[in-house]
Amino acid sequence: MSTARAHSNIAFIKYWGNRNENLRLPVTGSISMNLAGLDTTTTVEFDETLADDRLLLNGEEQTGAALDRVSGHLDYIRAMAGFKQRAYVESENTFPAGAGIASSASAFAALTLAACDAAGLDLDERTLSMTARLGSGSASRSVPGGFVAWWAADRHEDSYAETIAPPEHWDLVDVVAIVSTEHKAVGSTGGHRLAPTSPLQTGRIADAERRLAACRQAILERDFEAFAEVVEHDALMMHAVMMTSQPALIYWTPDTLRLIEAARAWRADGMPVCFTIDAGPNVHLMTPAAYADSVAAMAAALPGVLSVRRADPGGPAHLLVEPR
C-alpha cells in the first residue's frame, strides 16, 4: 500500500492538441506552475483477491468512464511491474470538483506515484512524469516541482516534464476567479481531438517555440511584464483555436470576458496582474504575492465572480511516508 500527493498546475504556455492521441504526445511543449494546496492524495493497494479495480473518489465509489480511465492507467503500470493484480484506489482532492481547477493533472500524477511505488517500481522523476502523461497529458507537469516545462517529442521516452525553477524562485500567486461550477460540455480529452480542425492550429504550433522561450526567460528573470504579455497571448491563442474548431468550442462566458477586461485594465493602471484561462470559463489571475490580497478582493467584487481561491507555487508530487 502506497500513498502519494500531487498538486494541480496552471499552464502559462498551454497544451492543446496531441501528435499522438494514444500516447498523449503533445503537438507543442508547455510551461506551468504547480499549485500548492490544490492537491490530490491517492492511496493504491494491489490485492490478489480483487476481481476488478475499485476506485473511491472523494469517498464515492466510481464506475464507468472514471474507473475505466484509472484501470487503463494501472494496466500500463502493471505491465511495467510484470503482474496482474487488481488494485484498490482511494483518492481525495482538497478542492471541490467543478471549482475551476483541473483535477486530472494532480489525480494522475498522484496515482502514478502511488501505484508505481505499491507495485515495487523504483522510477526516477523523468520516468514517473512520462508515465503520468499516459493517464493525463498535464499530469506529466504535476510530477516535478515548482515551475515546470513539458517537452514535446515524437517518442514516449522523450516527452516528460522537468523543473525549470523551484517553487521559491518566484512568489507568484494564482488567484482563481470562479464564475461557474458547471461541468464543461466538452472535456479536455475531447477538446484535444478537435484542435486540428481549427485552420489556426498550425499557426499556433509554428509560433510555439517563441512563446515557450519567452515564457521560460520571463520566469527565470522574474520579469512580470514580459511574463504577463506572453501568458495572456498564449491563452488567447489557445482560445482562438478552440473557438475556430469545427464545431466551435467557446468556453468563455460574459463573466470570463469581464475578468479579461478587468485584468487588462488593472495592469494598464500599474497593477502587476495578468490572466490565463484553461478549457473552461474560470479565470486564473497571476500576480506577485504582495498584490494577491488586492487582486483577490478586486476580483471578488466583480459581478459574476462566485468565489476566489489562491495558490502559491507548489513542490513536486511525493510519496507520503506516514499513513493518512
Add this chain to the structure above:
Amino acid sequence: MSTARAHSNIAFIKYWGNRNENLRLPVTGSISMNLAGLDTTTTVEFDETLADDRLLLNGEEQTGAALDRVSGHLDYIRAMAGFKQRAYVESENTFPAGAGIASSASAFAALTLAACDAAGLDLDERTLSMTARLGSGSASRSVPGGFVAWWAADRHEDSYAETIAPPEHWDLVDVVAIVSTEHKAVGSTGGHRLAPTSPLQTGRIADAERRLAACRQAILERDFEAFAEVVEHDALMMHAVMMTSQPALIYWTPDTLRLIEAARAWRADGMPVCFTIDAGPNVHLMTPAAYADSVAAMAAALPGVLSVRRADPGGPAHLLVEPR
C-alpha cells in the same frame, strides 16, 4: 454638382488585413450584403474658387483626419479627371455614428459615385468599385447591389466587388444588437495593419478560399444552416486573429459574448439565426425575414442590449437625379 447614395454593408466573410496598405488590396476576398436603409447620401461640387476641400458631415464642418482622408480620395479622382479644382462635399448618414454600423463603406462608395460624376467621369460599376476601395476597402462592396463578392488580387484593376445575387434573391435580415455606442479604441485602418502580427493570420488566409466558396454556395442555394455555420466560423476566425495580434485587439464585451451565446442557443433550439461581429462589440444577427421580429424582440430583451436596428438586403450605390 452630383449626389449619390450608398448603403452600408455587413460582411459574412470578413476583410481583415491588406497585402498592400496604400492600395487597400486585401489579403483575402470577402462576401457581404448591402444594408437597405443604413445609407450615406453625399453631394460633391467642384468649385474653382475654393482654396481647399471642405467637408460637411451630418451638418458639421470637418477638419483634420476626416477631411484629409476625403481630400486624399478626391485627389485620386481629380487625377483621373485631369483637373485640380477643390470640392465642397456634404454627406449625411441615416444611422447615428457609433451605432455599430460601419460608416466608411457607405461613405466612400457614395463619395466615389458623386465625385466621379461631378468630375464628368463616366465609369462602369467595376471601376467605381475599385476606386471606392482606395478610400475604404469595404466601400468597394457597397458599390454593387445585393449580395456581393470582393475579389482579392495583386493589382489595383483586379480587386473590385460584384454582385453574386440581387437583393431580392434571399430575404435575409440583419438585426443589429447594439451594446455600445462608444468609438472603438483601434479603428479598422489601424487594425488591418496589426493583422499580420498575429501568428494565426496565415492560417486564416490559407483557409479563406474554402470559406468564400462555402458562403457563396450557401447564399446561392439559400441554405441557412450552411450559411450560419460558415458565417459564425469566419467571424470567430477574424476575432481570433484580432485577439492574438500584438498588441491584442479584444473588441468583445461581456454583452457581446452574451449575444454569441444567445444566437447559438436559439439556433440549437431550431430558430434560424446566426451571429457575425465586425471590429467592435455590437452583434449582427442574421435571420430570414419571417423570424426577424422574433429575433429583434429576443435580442432587445437581453441585458446590455441598448437598442436593435434591422436592415433588409439593399441595392447598389446610385446617383440621385433629383436634387435633395
